Amino acid sequence: MLRNKSFLLLILCVCFSFVSEVFAQTTTFDLSERYLQKAETAFDDGQITEAFKNITMAMKVTKTSEDDVVPANVLVLARTIYRTKLKLLQKSYSEADFIELKTNLETFPEVNTSEITKLVRQIEAQVVADEKASTKKDQQEFYTKIQESNDATNSAVMQMVEENRKQFERAEERELKRDARDEKNDKKFMMIFIAVIGIAFIILVVVMLIVVVVRAAAKHSQIQQQQYVEAFKLLAQNQSQTNQLMIGGIAGLYSDDGLKLAGSSTWSQGALPEPEDTPEEKEELRELAAKCEDLGARIDQVTGRKNNSKNVSELVYKLAIKLGIRQHEAMVYFCASMVYDAGFLSIDPELLKAENLTEEQRKELNRHECLAEEHLQFVPKRYWTIFDDAARLHHENMDGSGMPEGLKGEEIPKIARIIRVADSFNALSSRRSYRGGTDKESAVAKLEEQPNIYDQDVINALKDII
Known part of the structure; x- marks a missing residue:
């Protein structure tokens, strides 16, 4: 019975599966x-x-x-x-x-x-193909935006440079006025001191004369009277000389137009023009100038020469344009002349601060022309020759007496000849009057007197600029 039921259940399952x-x-x-x-x-x-x-x-x-x-x-x-x-x-x-x-x-x-x-x-x-076209279009739009951004950045940078230059000139003018005022006060003090000494001396002389006259009065009354006359004449004469000394010394500080100021600035008011280059060259030069500006600030800080990098590079640029060098190359000169003294960064700072140097120390200091390379690795290869010439050869002289290779005349690269003049002119004209500095015209005259050192074509361009 159980078997029959199991068999029947199996048949039903098979049937149900088939039907399903x-x-x-x-x-x-x-x-x-x-x-x-x-x-x-x-x-x-x-x-x-x-x-x-x-x-x-x-x-x-x-x-x-x-x-x-x-x-x-x-x-x-x-x-x-x-x-x-x-x-x-x-x-x-x-x-x-x-x-x-x-x-x-x-x-x-x-x-x-x-x-x-x-x-x-x-x-x-x-x-x-559509993706390539879209990518090319996007790239073109991107480059256009970059160009617009670069143009705006360049304009802002030039405005900033101009504003900084004006601020620097105003600060320099204020400093010169303050120096002149201090110098005037020092001269006044010195003159007052001299006048006091002079008056004291005169009084002493008068007293001595009076004593002499009184002692001789008993014997020669007539001589005594004459001596009094001569004494008072001498007193009047000495007093007049003292007054003229005081008045003449103070008057020497003035001219018909008012107080004379040493080292008045006659720098050009023009800003550096923007180079007409491709977008890639503009971007490359912008980045190069920014790096050179930072390095130049470090060099000025180490050497203690305030704004030397800025002053020399701007003057080198103007001289290059005046000498007919094309815009792009002049901008590279501008960058190179911010860092031509990069070798000083490899010199012991204590040596740069020393006032008295031994012969060995002078030789070590003169090696800075050959130590700049390690600090200029960021310079693109196509500009390397200009930067290398600027750093190594800016102490060469026209007669071959310079360092380090003794080049002469046209053998010296243009950038080195221009920096030689700009660096010396800046050193002469930037000193304070009380330190023995000169005005710009006198500085040019001093350079012009040394054709064995400086390129006269560069000096002629400098005369036109200032």
């Missing part, structure tokens, strides 16, 4: 047919996107595993719809639709044909 399988296949087939009909209808109505979705669903329903085969009628319609979809994507590209279509082709490789493969490749090539 038949029902599932029937349901799958019916579902595939419905998607197929929807795809055909949508394709006939020109709704390609809807037809694409339905035919894809029809294939997914029929192919539930890798062993399943897509029915021929479904496959034929799928190829037609996929081909049409690809042609639409050629005209109106959608990245999402294209990726979905390629993914479906990987899932249903039987849909792929040589024509479909060709269309896919054409679209991919078109996408690559």
